[in-house]
Amino acid sequence: MRFIKSAMVFAMLLCLVFSGQAAVVSEAAGEEAEGYISGVVREVNPSLGYITLYRWDGSGMSPEAQDNLTRFRTYSFAYSIPVTRDEHQAALEDVQPGDYAFIQLDEEGYVAWLSTRSYYKPIYGTIYRVNLASPVLKQDDGIYRSISVAVNVPIYQNDQLIARNQIQEGDRVRILAQIDGTNVHVQGIELLKDPKPVSAIYRGNVEYYDELNNTLALSGVQEFVNGRWEYSSFIGVRSFPYSRDYKDRPSGRISGMAYIAVQEDINGEDSIVMAAFRSKPQNEMVFTDNVLALSNTLNRLELQNTSQVIGFDAGTIAVKNGRLVDMGSLNTMDNVQLSADKPIGSSILVSQVVVSNTSKGMGSLAIYRGRIKTVDPLRSFTVESFAELSGSKWLFSNTPKTFGIDLSTTRLLENSGTGNMLTFDENFVTQSVYIVEDTGKTLLVSTAPYADVQERGRVMSLTDNGFRLREAMMYNSSKRVWTSAPNRDVNVPANAIIIKDGKTADLSAIRPGDSVRIVSNNANRDGIIIIVES
Template sequence: MLLALTLMLLVSNISYADPITPYREGFIEGFIKSKGQDKIEIEEYDGTVHTLSFDDKAVFVIDTVQADFEDFKPGMEIYATLKRRKIDYMEGYSTEVPGYIPEGGKVRTGVIKSIDRNQVTIRLPIGEEETYYTSPATIALKKGKNVPLSILYEGDSVKLLFDEVESTTISRIEIEGDSVRVKDIYRGVLTTVDTLENAITLTGMQVFRNGQWQDLSSSRRIFYSAQVPVYTGGAKISYNNLKYYKGKTVYMAVKDFFGRDQIERMVIKNQYESIYSDKIEDINWYSDAFELANHKNLAFNDGTIVIKNGRLVNKYSINAGSDVFVVGDGTGNQQMANVVYIYDTDINNSNAGQFYLYEGRLDEIVKDKVVLKDFCLLNQNEWESFADEKELFYDSDINIYDSEEDRQITPLEFYSKHYAVDEDSSYAEENNLNDWYAYIYTDGDRIAAILLKKDRDSIMGQRATSGTVEFVEDHSLVGWRISVRDASDWSSRKDAWMAKNTSLMIHLQDAMIIKDGAMISPQELKAGDRLYMIRDGSQAKVVIVK
């Protein structure tokens, strides 16, 4: 009897795989039990075990970073999606128990909802919001490189690390790469829904370009994640009911997910489309509605696709005074905003940044200091001139570019050469020496990068422009240039961003190009980069990669 009872207990602890559930739902999650050369044994949370092989184009990710199959270890917790009974995507987590808080530390992951100087509010994967604080000791990392906190955006996916379990002060912020950016906004007619592979097919495809819808191919198949919400008329709908909306127009914000489009937010048109390009005059948060300068009122909701700084953000990022492109849905005064594209941009991404752009005459240069005279400061997208002097400081990490010699120079050369002279001296007169001029990009009063020019540019025709790089090329006749789409110019007369209806061709000869606070070369720009620039006609003077 004891032997029989022991055998029964042993048998009761053995779980047998459900041959249907993962294939019906299209995903599996649990722990790696064992792995072979091209197969893996996965134990689901309920204890059932499945042996699975991989699709030829399977994607592997660990902690949001692309990895190889060899990097996955037995015991690691994973989530995988299935395609034709094979794994086509598998995501793992470097700790076997992600919820475990190690001694003296904790981790939070989420999407930045708002930034207010040293206060960062994130939305957690479970939907809750938490607020934490930065300090001068907080380290920010992006793609393994140390970056300033000022490059943070609303909508960035981040991992926050803390030195103490009870602390609300962040010790380290790891910023996710370009995958958080919205690649495009599409519009199309829903024709088929494939719940097995999480994909939809659309016809009459159009893309938002230069302030209007432009035609694409007649049909396109786009993948989605079941965790991405779908709305219509302000109401959230289930993916199980998506098939009942065939023939309806769908708006989608998509991101680049390992080389393919993936839907990040989806809204189904409920009634009739109207398009507006105007400034938001006022917002009523009690009723979740805003009024445009043309006195048109539109409601918004959690499903509204809101794009700001090229990122998908929540409705709370909509601000009075913003210049917007809006896709309305409804009739008369009863309209809902399906898409709100915010044109606003500036040198700083938020009020946590303290970057400035100066233009002026180099009156004095010593080993660690520069004195500007008759200088201009870019203030709210416009040059503001000052007759005073301005002291700025530099160190050995400064980037200095001599536009005459077409090369970067060292701080020693900057200090020892004749970029600033006493123009009233006989030495300057005998050697025909004059003060040089410069565009200077600073972090506070510290110079991060400086572009030296022998002759001063006229700033009268210069304007602030924002947009997205379409392509970069080294032209055989004119050198490096870029095509910029979805561009808008700042109008001081209208106090608004004015959208362009065509792409711009911008030349980069002698331009100062800044990315993450440092100077880069034109060939380091790439398609999809968002830019804020000062230009004179087709010639860029300063380009800041956002």
């Protein structure tokens, strides 16, 4: 009788869940009916015998719920439990991340019965281009997809919520989404693992490929260091193993020169994560410069300080912020170190290696701007909508965003200088502010005026209220190009945001010779945001 009653309850709740009323179940039965659990599958491991769920609303994996996570959101099972998927008998291996799951627990808290329905589809791929509202994903099938991501979509790494600005080009991700034609509704994003950075880029004369040991043997090995090729200390023939994650292998007889990007494997050895085979360079040139324009259609790259037209191809090794990326991940005015050669019969240079480090200066910091909607004194404040500074543009999101206040770390900058966060109250409602955030922690709130003129250059000398800028460039947003600008004095107001070495700073941190990026006010050209890049 007890079994029949339990089965009837389970069947009733299951019907509600599979009719799309999971929220009603949760509300009607309290948190969840005793002995019955529902949620979105994050992971199922038949070998180790456990299943982990997100709650139906995507919560349950936050740091605040860390204790509850182990106790309530991960469940163990025996391999022989009954399983159904989409109302058909199934095996545990058939259950997919993103499925909606309904679990019946036995008296000891183990899974006695598991039913799932296709709900969210997992999309696997690599971040091709970072965008606040719609990142571009390169899927495993080679298709590029721009995916709209609402501001409240949770993003996880190592079971912890992370800030959106921590996603970088080259990150490997799993996106749980419902897809209806061209419409994609994202439930959550998870970084599958923190990719190891590219530890080095080498080239050398090809000796042979050892298929048995899965290694590539090179002689005369050189390393690309600070924009130039240098011979390594290793003399003779050096063998590099291929990474298991990299699938391409040489076919047939190979010769010429190999260009390889390597990462350290679990044994601390360099393993190949990308390789390209070319003829030996005849007319090689190296550049350290800024990107003025890039065309994926023409496979062409234009640099700021040279008239040379530079091409790229499928074999070009592109590394941005330590991660392998496609060339299309580079943005205008990204600083690059580049090696290129003019192959026989070609009229243009073709890049072999392109290395860019755009995180210099900013580190993990993010800069936002928005108009304050509400203030909870000493605790938090919310802006009506916001924009995030991304390279040479502001990315706008028409949704509210809440920032925490921590009196030990959050500073207030006003027109007269440093303010007092103790007085940050409802009087600031409707005030437009800048916010500097570091992985979810609010470091700085500034009342500086609106700024949207993008400039960069090098500090020539310091002045009483700022510095003199030389080698100046200004970004033309309508033409999307950088153009030369005259040297000028930059006034730095008391509430300007200054960032150096990934930390907030003040005017005293700026030195002659520093390379700086500036966002200035259009009216008086004051430097409102100053990022020291090197």
